Amino acid sequence: AQSVTQLDSHVSVSEGTPVLLRCNYSSSYSPSLFWYVQHPNKGLQLLLKYTSAATLVKGINGFEAEFKKSETSFHLTKPSAHMSDAAEYFCVADVSGGYNKLIFGAGTRLAVHP
Amino acid sequence: GAGVSQSPSNKVTEKGKDVELRCDPISGHTALYWYRQSLGQGLEFLIYFQGNSAPDKSGLPSDRFSAERTGGSVSTLTIQRTQQEDSAVYLCASSLTGGTTDTQYFGPGTRLTVL
Numbered sequence: 354a355q356s357v358t359q360l361d362s363h364v365s366v367s368e369g370t371p372v373l374l375r376c377n378y379s380s381s382y383s384p385s386l387f388w389y390v391q392h393p394n395k396g397l398q399l400l401l402k403y404t405s406a407a408t409l410v411k412g413i414n415g416f417e418a419e420f421k422k423s424e425t426s427f428h429l430t431k432p433s434a435h436m437s438d439a440a441e442y443f444c445v446a447d448v449s450g451g452y453n454k455l456i457f458g459a460g461t462r463l464a465v466h467p
Numbered sequence: 468g469a470g471v472s473q474s475p476s477n478k479v480t481e482k483g484k485d486v487e488l489r490c491d492p493i494s495g496h497t498a499l500y501w502y503r504q505s506l507g508q509g510l511e512f513l514i515y516f517q518g519n520s521a522p523d524k525s526g527l528p529s530d531r532f533s534a535e536r537t538g539g540s541v542s543t544l545t546i547q548r549t550q551q552e553d554s555a556v557y558l559c560a561s562s563l564t565g566g567t568t569d570t571q572y573f574g575p576g577t578r579l580t581v582l
Contacts, residue, residue, distance in 0.1 A: 385567050385568065389573075395575070396470075396471075396558075396573045396574060396575045396576065397558070397560075397573040398573075399570050399571070399572075402568075402570070404567065404568045443510065447567050449515075449523070449567070451566075451567055452498070452515060452517070452522070452523070452565045452566070452567070453498065453500075453515075453562060453565055453566065453567055453569055453571060454500075454512055454515055454523060455500075455502075455512060455571065456511075456512065457502075457509055457510035457511070458509075459509050460509065460510075
């Protein structure tokens with residue numbers, strides 16, 4: 354069965370230090386992969402997406418993610434955390450093979466400390 | 468431009484009552500999706516519409532749940548005889564064509580509380 358696993362439920366970093374949010378997927382084919390962010394009391398917002406083009410994907414707000422087929426991973430990184438990055442992040446896969454039926458990881462809550 | 472809107476933003480109901488949740492997608496988007504976000508289950512897919520038809524309703528948890536879409540636009544998710552386990556945030560999303568490279572735009576959600 355296809356699934357998305359976010360390896361950390363909580364990550365805490367200091368402002369200005371790098372961010373790494375880990376995600377592994379399980380699929381019988383190379384799915385489209387996404388990272389979404391959810392700020393408190395706000396809707397889900399797309400950060401970036403991988404759709405079988407370049408394996409290194411750049412998104413908004415300085416985030417990027419690298420698709421590694423050999424490791425079935427799609428980790429999200431940012432060189433320098435900002436206080437405004439504090440939110441919940443979801444790694445997401447399209448498992449429909451055609452119409453964008455998304456399955457979500459359990460989420461990683463990112464805390465950023467001054 | 469206007470994004471996806473949902474109403475009501477909050478709904479409190481008593482167990483056994485029926486509720487209707489509404490989604491207004493972005494104008495011109497043919498694909499519409501409903502998801503549910505709950506503490507125990509995380510975010511889960513419920514149903515997908517392409518135009519007015521629902522080719523995939525595999526995520527609806529029981530026959531108490533139904534959804535329709537009219538005019539290729541507004542969608543209503545109906546839950547009959549609500550149960551406490553139905554308490555969750557119900558999210559709607561739309562995309563331009565439903566293609567795998569499309570971006571889904573999410574609404575703010577309806578928080579349903581069943582007492």
